[in-house]
Amino acid sequence: xxxxxxxxxxxxxxxxxxSLTCAVSGGSISSSNWWSWVRQxxxxxxxxxxxxxxxxxxxxxxxxxxxVTMSLDKSKNQFSLILIxxxxxxxxxxxxxxxxxxxxxxxxxxxxxxxxxx
Amino acid sequence: xxxxxxxxAVSVAMGQTVRIxxxxxxxxxxYATWYQQKPRQAPVLVIYGKNNRPSGIPDRxxxxxxxxTASLTITGAQAEDEADYYCNSRDSSGYRLFGGGTxxxxx
Numbered sequence: 668x669x670x671x672x673x674x675x676x677x678x679x680x681x682x683x684x685x686s687l688t689c690a691v692s693g694g695s696i697s698s699s700n701w702w703s704w705v706r707q708x709x710x711x712x713x714x715x716x717x718x719x720x721x722x723x724x725x726x727x728x729x730x731x732x733x734x735v736t737m738s739l740d741k742s743k744n745q746f747s748l749i750l751i752x753x754x755x756x757x758x759x760x761x762x763x764x765x766x767x768x769x770x771x772x773x774x775x776x777x778x779x780x781x782x783x784x785x
Numbered sequence: 786x787x788x789x790x791x792x793x794a795v796s797v798a799m800g801q802t803v804r805i806x807x808x809x810x811x812x813x814x815x816y817a818t819w820y821q822q823k824p825r826q827a828p829v830l831v832i833y834g835k836n837n838r839p840s841g842i843p844d845r846x847x848x849x850x851x852x853x854t855a856s857l858t859i860t861g862a863q864a865e866d867e868a869d870y871y872c873n874s875r876d877s878s879g880y881r882l883f884g885g886g887t888x889x890x891x892x
Contacts, residue, residue, distance in 0.1 A: 703881075705828075705883075712871065712883060712884075712885050712886040713820075713822075713828065713871050713873075713883040713886070714883065715873070715880070715881040715882065715883060718881070726880065728880060728881075729878070729880060762827055762828070767833075768833060768834065768837070769816055769818065769833045769834040769837070770815075770816075770818065770833075770875075770881070771818040771830050771833035771834075771873075772818070772820070772828070772830060772873070773830050773833070773839060775827040775828055775829070776827065777827055778827050
């Protein structure tokens with residue numbers, strides 16, 4: 668059974684760079700799957716950030732596209748999110764997720780809270 | 786429209802049936818997937834595709850779609866079903882998109 672675990676700094680300064688990693692266990696990141704990031708500001712709903720395919724192809728939410736980069740590290744069986752020029756509005760719980768059949772997010776990490784504050 | 790619209794809150798008496806809806810033009814083309822989220826927990830997939838349940842999801846959860854509206858139905862709601870429910874699909878450009886979520890209260 669595939670499991671996901673997010674990691675990264677819990678605090679980022681305004682105008683800085685948010686960098687998170689999602690470690691994949693119980694399966695290979697090189698399998699034919701999309702791997703995605705979703706975030707949730709405190710007390711608000713879910714927002715899709717983007718996704719990366721095992722080939723390295725990526726798709727991003729148009730509202731975040733200019734600031735987001737996603738990548739894979741097959742040697743470490745993990746994928747990453749980089750979000751630049753962050754503001755307080757980027758404060759959220761960030762989840763990584765595996766995309767399965769019919770494009771469903773079938774496995775989720777536990778989530779990690781990232782606060783943007785000086 | 787590139788939005789998915791959900792009612793912010795719905796309530797149901799325990800043991801009764803409740804339908805949670807998700808509206809959007811893209812639902813005429815794409816299936817919706819449904820997620821349950823309890824406080825301080827990650828979302829859990831409950832319905833995907835036409836009407837498929839992942840292993841471990843009770844059969845009281847079902848999905849359907851008609852025109853621009855997708856529905857999640859809970860037949861015989863239980864106390865443990867109280868949660869936030871989110872639909873997800875794609876917008877007109879093919880990008881993934883979540884609805885605003887529905888808070889379900891089981892009375």
